[in-house]
Every structure is written in structure tokens, then in C-alpha cells.
Amino acid sequence: MTKPIHILLQTTIEPTTNDWHIGRFSMLQEYLASLSAPDGSRLFHVEARDRDPIRAPDTVLSTLDRSAYDELWLFAVDVGNGLHEEDRAGILRFQARGGGLMITRDHMDLGCSVCSLGQIGAAHVFHTHNTTAANPPPDDTGTPEIRWPNFHSGANGAVQRVEAALPVHPVMRDTGSETGTVRYLPAHPHEGAVIAPASNPLARVIATGRSLASGNRFNLAVAFERSNSSGPAIAESTFHHFADYNWDPRRGSPDFVTETPVNELPNDPRAMASVHCYVRNVALWLAGRL
Numbered sequence: 001m002t003k004p005i006h007i008l009l010q011t012t013i014e015p016t017t018n019d020w021h022i023g024r025f026s027m028l029q030e031y032l033a034s035l036s037a038p039d040g041s042r043l044f045h046v047e048a049r050d051r052d053p054i055r056a057p058d059t060v061l062s063t064l065d066r067s068a069y070d071e072l073w074l075f076a077v078d079v080g081n082g083l084h085e086e087d088r089a090g091i092l093r094f095q096a097r098g099g100g101l102m103i104t105r106d107h108m109d110l111g112c113s114v115c116s117l118g119q120i121g122a123a124h125v126f127h128t129h130n131t132t133a134a135n136p137p138p139d140d141t142g143t144p145e146i147r148w149p150n151f152h153s154g155a156n157g158a159v160q161r162v163e164a165a166l167p168v169h170p171v172m173r174d175t176g177s178e179t180g181t182v183r184y185l186p187a188h189p190h191e192g193a194v195i196a197p198a199s200n201p202l203a204r205v206i207a208t209g210r211s212l213a214s215g216n217r218f219n220l221a222v223a224f225e226r227s228n229s230s231g232p233a234i235a236e237s238t239f240h241h242f243a244d245y246n247w248d249p250r251r252g253s254p255d256f257v258t259e260t261p262v263n264e265l266p267n268d269p270r271a272m273a274s275v276h277c278y279v280r281n282v283a284l285w286l287a288g289r290l
Contacts, residue, residue: 002037005287007071009048010061012082012113018254020077020239022048027244027251031276032283044283057086065093071100071286075239076111083113092118095231100286104236107150107190111239119200123222123235125149125193139211139218140190143259152213154187156240157249157261159271162207162220169206169223170290171234171281174274182207182278184271185220186246189259191238194222202227209237223285232286247275 009029011022025048035043047069051058062084064072072094076082083091095101095118103120105111112129115121125131127147138144140152153160164172164181174182185207196203196219207220220241224233236242244251249261265271284290 001041002039002043004037004042004045005071005283005289006069007032007044007046007073007283008060008064008067008069009046009073009075011050011075012078012111013050014053015050018256020075020243020254022050022075024244024251024253025075025239025242027247028242028279031279035280051082051087054081057084057090061087062090064090064099065097067094069094069099071102071283073102073242074104074114075242076103076105076114077239078111078113080109080112082111083116085116088116095120095233096229098226098231100231100288101233102236102282102286103233104239104242105192106188106238106240107146107192108148110192119197119203119230120224120233120235122197122200123194123203123224125195139213139216141213142189146190149193150190151193151209151211151216151218151237152189153191153209154189154212155262155264156186156188156246156253156257156259157266158187158264159184159268160187160209162209163217164207165205169204171221171223171278171285172206173281174277176273176277182274182281184268184274185209185278186241186243186265186275188238188240188246191218191220191240194219194235194237196222200224226288232288234282234286241275242279247272 222235
């Protein structure tokens with residue numbers, strides 16, 4: 001029997017009803033937990049949680065290197081205070097012992113607590129952290145209070161067409177697609193920015209999208225290959241690629257979300273299959289099984 005891959009899905013906020021708590025990623029958890037290995041055994045064992053009270057280090061993240069988890073999928077939904085130094089240290093020790101990381105955030109400075117997570121932290125560019133001296137003008141202008149980075153790939157609930165960077169990374173392969181690559185991901189009105197740090201030869205952009213506002217291409221995902229001293233990692237431009245609200249807006253959102261959603265993705269089986277393929281690929285690749 002194949003040993004299941006042990007995945008932790010975690011946010012960087014305390015349980016908060018009117019926010020992006022871990023319950024808003026339930027469709028991701030349910031999908032991964034439903035998958036089976038070729039021998040019929042469970043492919044993934046998935047646990048999901050919000051962080052402990054912010055006044056102290058998180059009991060799980062700060063000791064992650066001593067856990068049985070194979071992967072951490074961290075949804076940085078905080079405003080800058082989501083990780084203690086002990087949490088960052090635990091995550092980096094986890095990666096150093098070979099654990100896989102998927103680290104994602106959103107627009108502007110949302111989730112900037114991840115900046116100090118070594119090279120994968122450096123892959124995340126924010127409005128006032130890990131940024132250049134002069135930020136570009138906003139890409140999305142539909143929500144004026146949200147500044148750059150805020151790439152407009154479409155409405156919540158819409159489908160965005162994505163392009164696999166060449167050579168095609170294993171995470172972007174899709175044998176069910178006519179192109180052989182992942183073609184669709186959930187859209188979002190203001191995605192964040194990720195880059196491949198120039199100092200890391202093991203990092204590269206693996207997927208890009210195109211802004212519906214400016215027409216410019218922007219990075220969706222950066223992959224860090226496994227090395228002798230570090231596990232693999234993925235830096236994602238937005239946690240909305242994985243949120244229930246973007247997979248099916250009928251699941252609801254916090255009341256501070258004001259943009260009008262559409263129900264395109266839940267009514268497009270081909271696009272939903274592409275999203276599922278991508279999620280499965282990420283989970284397998286981070287565990288060294290793809």
C-alpha cells in the first residue's frame with residue numbers, strides 16, 4: 001500500500017468568521033483528500049487549520065520540522081503580522097529537511113509576513129516589501145484603494161487562460177488537454193506579484209497569465225527545484241487560485257469583498273478539470289512523486 005502524502009493546509013490568521021479562514025479553502029481540501037493512488041489507497045492525507053493566537057508562536061509552524069507533514073500549503077492572508085520569527089524558523093527548518101512548500105499571498109501587501117522565508121519569501125513582491133524603489137502604476141483600477149501589485153486576470157469565479165513557460169515544468173503538464181499543458185486557473189481581479197530570484201539558479205517562472213486591464217503578461221507561479229539542502233517549493237501570485245469563492249462563488253466570501261463575481265468556472269467542466277490537474281500536480285511534485 002502506498003504511503004499517503006501528508007499535507008498541511010494553513011492560514012496565517014486566527015480563526016475569524018469574516019475573513020479568509022481555512023474553512024474557505026474546503027473545496028481544495030476535499031478534492032485532495034478524494035484522490036487515490038494506483039493501488040487504490042489514499043493518495044493524500046490532508047489536515048487544515050488556522051494559526052494559533054497571534055500573540056505567541058504557532059505551535060505547529062514553529063515545530064514543523066519535527067512533524068510528520070510532507071508539505072505545507074501556507075495561505076498568507078494576514079496584513080503583515082501572520083508569522084512569528086519562531087514560525088519562520090520552523091518552516092525553513094522543515095524545508096531544509098526536505099519538506100515541500102506552497103506559499104501564496106494576494107495583492108498589495110496582503111500576506112507580506114512571508115517575506116523573510118528565505119528564497120521563497122524573496123519570490124514574493126509586495127507594495128512596500130521586497131519591492132523596487134518605484135512601484136509601477138496599478139494594473140487593476142476597478143478597486144482604487146488596492147494599489148500595485150494587483151494584476152487583473154478576471155472576476156472572481158471566472159476562468160483565466162494561462163500559459164506554461166518553456167520548457168514545460170511537470171507541474172504544468174496535463175495529458176487531458178489538447179496542448180498537453182494546464183490551460184486554465186481561477187481568475188481574480190487583483191493578483192499579487194511573484195518573481196524567480198536572480199540569485200537562485202534553481203528557481204524559475206513556470207506559468208504566466210495576461211491582464212485583462214493592461215494586456216500585459218504577469219507571473220502566476222515560480223517553482224524552486226529540490227536540492228541537497230532544500231525541499232521543493234512553489235510561490236503563487238494569489239491564494240484565490242485555491243479559494244472556494246473562486247472555484248464556486250456560491251460558497252460566499254468575507255463581506256469586504258465588493259467586486260461582482262461570475263459563475264463561469266463552476267459551469268465549465270473543462271476548466272475545472274484543468275484546475276484540479278494543476279492542484280494534483282503541485283501536491284505530487286512537492287512530494288517528489290511527479
